[in-house]
Amino acid sequence: MKVLKFGGTSVGSAENIKTLLRIVAQEKLQSNPVVVLSAMSGVTNLLTDMAEKAERGEDYDASLKEIEAKHFAVIRTLLPAGAQNPVFTRLKIFFNELEDLLQAVTNLRELSLQTKDQILSYGERCSSFMIAHIAAQQFPEALYVNGAELIKTDNNFGQARVDTELTEMLIKNFYQENKSKVLFVTGFIASNANGRVTTLGRGGSDYTAAVWGAALNAEEIEIWTDVNGMMTADPRIVKKAFSLPELSYTEAMELSYFGAKVIYPPTMIPAFMKKIPIVIKNTFEPDFAGTYIKSDVKTSSLPIKGISSIDHISIINLTGSGMVGKAGFSGRLFSLLSREQINVVLITQSSSEHSITFAVKPTDAGQAIALIKKEFELELDANKLALPEVENNLAVLAIVGENMKHTPGMSGRLFNALGRNGINVRAIAQGSSEYNISVIIGAGDLSKAVNAVHDAFFTDLKRTLNIFCLGTGNIGKTLFNQLKEQMPFLAANNDLQVKVAGISNTRKMIFKAEGLSLDEWESELEKDGETADLAGFVEKMKQMNLPNCVFVDNTAAEAPIEFYQGIFESSISVVTCNKKGNSADFAQYKSFKDTARKFGVDFYYETNVGAGLPIIRTLRELMMSGDKVARIEAILSGTISYIFNNFKGDAGFYETVKEAQELGYTEPDPRDDLNGKDFMRKMLILARDAGYPLEASDVKIDNILPEACLNATSVEDFYTELQKNAAYFEDLKTTAANDGKVLRYIGKLENGTVEISLQMVDDSHPFFMLSGSDNIISFTTDRYKSRPLVVKGPGAGAEVTAAGVFADIINVGSLS
Numbered sequence: 001m002k003v004l005k006f007g008g009t010s011v012g013s014a015e016n017i018k019t020l021l022r023i024v025a026q027e028k029l030q031s032n033p034v035v036v037l038s039a040m041s042g043v044t045n046l047l048t049d050m051a052e053k054a055e056r057g058e059d060y061d062a063s064l065k066e067i068e069a070k071h072f073a074v075i076r077t078l079l080p081a082g083a084q085n086p087v088f089t090r091l092k093i094f095f096n097e098l099e100d101l102l103q104a105v106t107n108l109r110e111l112s113l114q115t116k117d118q119i120l121s122y123g124e125r126c127s128s129f130m131i132a133h134i135a136a137q138q139f140p141e142a143l144y145v146n147g148a149e150l151i152k153t154d155n156n157f158g159q160a161r162v163d164t165e166l167t168e169m170l171i172k173n174f175y176q177e178n179k180s181k182v183l184f185v186t187g188f189i190a191s192n193a194n195g196r197v198t199t200l201g202r203g204g205s206d207y208t209a210a211v212w213g214a215a216l217n218a219e220e221i222e223i224w225t226d227v228n229g230m231m232t233a234d235p236r237i238v239k240k241a242f243s244l245p246e247l248s249y250t251e252a253m254e255l256s257y258f259g260a261k262v263i264y265p266p267t268m269i270p271a272f273m274k275k276i277p278i279v280i281k282n283t284f285e286p287d288f289a290g291t292y293i294k295s296d297v298k299t300s301s302l303p304i305k306g307i308s309s310i311d312h313i314s315i316i317n318l319t320g321s322g323m324v325g326k327a328g329f330s331g332r333l334f335s336l337l338s339r340e341q342i343n344v345v346l347i348t349q350s351s352s353e354h355s356i357t358f359a360v361k362p363t364d365a366g367q368a369i370a371l372i373k374k375e376f377e378l379e380l381d382a383n384k385l386a387l388p389e390v391e392n393n394l395a396v397l398a399i400v401g402e403n404m405k406h407t408p409g410m411s412g413r414l415f416n417a418l419g420r421n422g423i424n425v426r427a428i429a430q431g432s433s434e435y436n437i438s439v440i441i442g443a444g445d446l447s448k449a450v451n452a453v454h455d456a457f458f459t460d461l462k463r464t465l466n467i468f469c470l471g472t473g474n475i476g477k478t479l480f481n482q483l484k485e486q487m488p489f490l491a492a493n494n495d496l497q498v499k500v501a502g503i504s505n506t507r508k509m510i511f512k513a514e515g516l517s518l519d520e521w522e523s524e525l526e527k528d529g530e531t532a533d534l535a536g537f538v539e540k541m542k543q544m545n546l547p548n549c550v551f552v553d554n555t556a557a558e559a560p561i562e563f564y565q566g567i568f569e570s571s572i573s574v575v576t577c578n579k580k581g582n583s584a585d586f587a588q589y590k591s592f593k594d595t596a597r598k599f600g601v602d603f604y605y606e607t608n609v610g611a612g613l614p615i616i617r618t619l620r621e622l623m624m625s626g627d628k629v630a631r632i633e634a635i636l637s638g639t640i641s642y643i644f645n646n647f648k649g650d651a652g653f654y655e656t657v658k659e660a661q662e663l664g665y666t667e668p669d670p671r672d673d674l675n676g677k678d679f680m681r682k683m684l685i686l687a688r689d690a691g692y693p694l695e696a697s698d699v700k701i702d703n704i705l706p707e708a709c710l711n712a713t714s715v716e717d718f719y720t721e722l723q724k725n726a727a728y729f730e731d732l733k734t735t736a737a738n739d740g741k742v743l744r745y746i747g748k749l750e751n752g753t754v755e756i757s758l759q760m761v762d763d764s765h766p767f768f769m770l771s772g773s774d775n776i777i778s779f780t781t782d783r784y785k786s787r788p789l790v791v792k793g794p795g796a797g798a799e800v801t802a803a804g805v806f807a808d809i810i811n812v813g814s815l816s
């Protein structure tokens, strides 16, 4: 035999009640269940509201009408006209009684807890009476049971404690006499020794179900609600949260205690004592298995079962010498709080015993402080205790699971996820049971924290990166196309999800925490975007406080650079193809690196040199493994490489440069390529990464342009000058060709100095054979001494560059 309990939503409308009855009918095929019912959704709140209004002498008629209408609509929909009358009559009697009570409260302007329980009881009585009669249309053995008469409690109105022995006896006897019936029992309500109605407090209907289940030794207790069981985290916060198939009682208690609202822990105790499984099921998806809560759970591969959270909490810090070595101090403190019904959510004490921190609900904080001041007056006066301090706007995040026990690294994983996301931990507690590690953090960080921790523990799920992209030009646009094409693959491989949470160019910017559409971003930016404002973009990115956040700079602008520092300090990683950041002052370059390291975030800029070719990472790996760079020789301008590879035969210089620009090899301003500045930046970045603290002015550059081209004040002018100086370039070409040589613009780093020179090389030179926009780099190092390590391939172009940016993005956080 099973006990089935249906919550407020499940009995909240005619449609839902029909679903409920289908579930009961299905169960009846096995054996007659006991069905415990809540009040229709919203009714308990209305009753409370009415009672309070009556106490203040205010009019409550509208609410009474609303409750009536709610029930009567169901009766009219689900009962044939001929069967409606008895139900209407009984409910009307209920409502008359209720009105009398409210009138009495109005007259006396007094609402005792006892009266309030009496008033609230009508919620469950109405719903259960009505549903039992609707059920009787399908199965005549349906019987309405006023459960208040069978659950006996003390006089603690509002939160009465059950007399288990007496209650079990009454329930057993009643059940024996009515075994052939399907019982529809009011949840939540009970009665004291004098027969006065009491209520069982929060989660009261679940408690009723557990009491009945325990009394009758039910096979299981099913709690039918409107969600798919208990989940790994609050699904409103974590979109990827999933339902847990199984939990132990302890895990369920820990998870529910910290916020999972599906069941209220104390209600499980009667079931727990008798090892009766509790199943959380979804009325609206009855075929979904739901969550089994029982004592003998199978071993699970999940490192933790879930993350629970409380979004509003205050902490109180007590410090002072008065508590050092004083055995009774915390005893006094916490019995004081418990005596005054202040619920302490979490406690930590440093091993020096010099301070105790504990968390309470914000509404209790003021009272707790007042109580402490009174109780410890002497200690405070003698300065053995400092005045207690309260901190508000905090939240608790807890990871829960029995697997944590004996598994090293769990807290490491938790704190790493928090640390990487810049979440400051205010206090920590781990029960020695090791079922739960709780941290207190700022309330504003909660959503980010829960998502980041969920990603860190449930690694089988897709990790989410939230990217904010600056620049929608050649590279930015191509990156979005690649992301769009690659998303299905990443999703199928179940390892990564990249959400574009913000986009800006010089004109407009747009944000969307759930991720912008990679199909529609361009029109959305155009249509819904606000006026671009770089500082505003960065600020909004910080404010959105998303987990695993990456700032992607796909511009060629100076302006974004000044924000990098603050972005790192906000624990946000940076990926960029913009070389301007790393090639400005050395001090700034160093500061970026140091800050990123200090805040545990990544700074990736592979495309600063050789576009997508693995040059920066090759050098980084050489350096990290202790190698030393003796010499670098390289061709790192894709544009100039393309020009020299194609400026032959009849081809003109000007036309070839134009082609390079059209192919997307040049900088937005092609003068930067031709005047060697772009190449200089790359050599400088390489030199710095190789350990040389150089400045731009330290790089010697051979100029390949005539003076007039160098002095051009606009791109247009520049092209005009190129055309005017055609003879100069023709001369270069023929001189080289006559000697059987090719033109090469080659950078060299040796002995800490960098130079870039125009050379004419013959086929004995390793850089002779290049084509297209090829880059080539050879590293001569301690380990690659006699034969250098060489990387070669296309070093410019939108596809290869965007691919390099893409690779950097997906590498963010991948080592954690």
Ligand SMILES: NC(=O)C1=CN([C@@H]2O[C@H](COP(=O)(O)OP(=O)(O)OC[C@H]3O[C@@H](n4cnc5c(N)ncnc54)[C@H](O)[C@@H]3O)[C@@H](O)[C@H]2O)C=CC1
Pocket: 470, 471, 472, 473, 474, 475, 476, 504, 505, 506, 507, 532, 534, 554, 555, 556, 557, 559, 560, 577, 578, 579, 607, 608, 610, 611, 638, 664, 665, 666, 667, 668, 795, 796, 797, 798, 801
């Ligand atoms: N083309 C290539 O082969 C390679 C390019 N790169 C780098 O890629 C970067 C981008 O190049 P392209 O896409 O060709 O440039 P682009 O001129 O096509 O696009 C630049 C984008 O940045 C935006 N932008 C500029 N300043 C901004 C600001 N202050 N705030 C917001 N948005 C701003 C512009 O609106 C535009 O959308 C450059 O830094 C370049 O050095 C790096 C490696 C290879």
Ligand SMILES: N[C@@H](CC=O)C(=O)O
Pocket: 607, 608, 609, 610, 611, 636, 637, 638, 639, 640, 665, 666, 667, 673, 678, 795, 796, 797
């Ligand atoms: N404009 C650059 C592109 C890569 O950084 C080049 O031509 O190499």
Ligand code: NA
Pocket: 606, 607, 608, 609, 610, 611, 612, 613, 614, 615, 616, 804
């Ligand atoms: Na590269």
